[in-house]
Amino acid sequence: MTQAKIRHALPVTREEDFAQWYQAVISEAELAEESGVRGCMVIKPWGYGIWERIQKLMDARIKEAGVENCYFPLFIPLSYFAKEADHVEGFAKEMAVVTHHRLIADGKGGLIPDPEAKLEEPLVVRPTSETVIGAAMARWIQSWRDLPLLTNQWANVVRWEMRTRMFLRTSEFLWQEGHTAHADEADAMVETLRALEMYRSFAEDVLAMPVIAGPKPENERFPGAVETFSIEAMMQDGKALQAGTSHYLGTTFAEAAGIRYQDKEGQQTLAHTTSWGVSTRMIGGVIMTHGDDDGLRTPPQVAPQQIVILPMLRDNDEDEALLTYCDALRKELASLSVFDERVRVLLDKRPGKATQKRWAWVKKGVPLILEIGGRDAAGGQVSVVRRDRLWREDGKVNFVGQPREAFVAAAVGELEAVQSALHAEATARRDAQIETGVSDLAGLAAYFAEDRRFPGWVQLGWSRPTGPALDAVVEQLKALKLTIRNTPLNAPAPGGTCPFTGEPAVETILIARSY
């Protein structure tokens, strides 16, 4: 009943149409927009600001692990790329290829690649950099003393995707890719799992996005990897989103690129490599984890602005005193620290009614919004709404008036509270939607029945088939539009039998629809 009175900020709700809602958040929160180039997007200041926050906090964690940043070329010689067969097979179908280095007039007012300027060897636009970094590693590594070699780069990559969705799957996207080389499997696996744990804790602590970390089944491995691990997040429509991956590459790329070192016995030995990455896809995860029918709710740790102050300007001579009051408040708040950084606070002085400008910030998901009028200024008050508690029971916006000193004293705690509330809400939703009671195929089909709104995930035990037996399982799942996400680390040992093979279950897996 109270619901009916609420006039939400978005034109479509999650319940009405989740896919359209997702796009509405992106455009209404001004995260990104169409670029006119297929599958590529313009990332706008608020969206890019979130990415910059992710970069800053992730980069610190990467460096803390002793990994150094480098930059490798956007263009990869075709011959480099062709060196690893599985890798080629995995990416060949989605490559952008540069074949010419000059344009000439076509005689009809347009331009065409100059046939005279064809490249001797085509260059591929990197879809990932294992091959080119492998070539560098081969040059950089001679001795066991050169290991481990720990590098990372922040870059854009291109994959010519058939079907794109903003942030989730774009032809060009931004990411970091860590690449490391180690003396042996044990050392490389430690690094692979370190990166995985780094992503897990980052998603939970920084993005307030609960995830489940674990190894992927062999059919879901990265092309060329021996083992692939992922963090999987549950979106509000119940689908799984792979939000980060970490790969143990064995000696696959070491063989292809010739990454060898002289070991302590003087023998030439292949290095073991890893790679791991997270991308702008994480922003899609934040949207579908924390967004509501009024737009995004940006976790305070990644919010480009954590507090926005909206003065209720009235185009009269009281405005100046009001702005003075607001600016003093802004300075006071900006001097506070939260999450080991200064509080990010913006005084929005643009002309226009505060009540009107408010909605733009609601949609962007600023954690705390302040509206301050002349009466507040005179009485030393502020009026505050928490973005994660936007509405009152009566359907009105939940602004709470309070003394300025009290708010300033509580502001840091409020930001921390928003961060943890978002995490708690998402975790509760996720946990409530993991079904552990399914033990056969009929139960699986029933759980994911077509008419069921937003099913979650099924966790069950299976016999971990490989090869053709696994292919058969994958086919069964595909018929239900399902995929195996991963084997949760620390999952309880399963009992009973595998619903696919009838053999004893040996491992616990998560099954879900996925992005």
Next chain:
RNA sequence: CGGGGAGUAGCGCAGCCUGGUAGCGCAUCUGCUUUGGGAGCAGAGGGUCGCAAGUUCGAAUCUUGUCUCCCCGACCA
């Protein structure tokens, strides 16, 4: 890449079938009134109808091609 849908003002849409040089709502601008919680009234500005060819005296409208977006599928670190 296959099937379906769609591109007309910043956003959302109507007009298209039955060709006659463009309209509505929101937003924007101006004025007046209002003003502590998503203001009202009046007026105004803004569009080579995605792009390109074709048919026609005349094309947003018909034909063909092409680009982009959305949905479903296939594919997918």
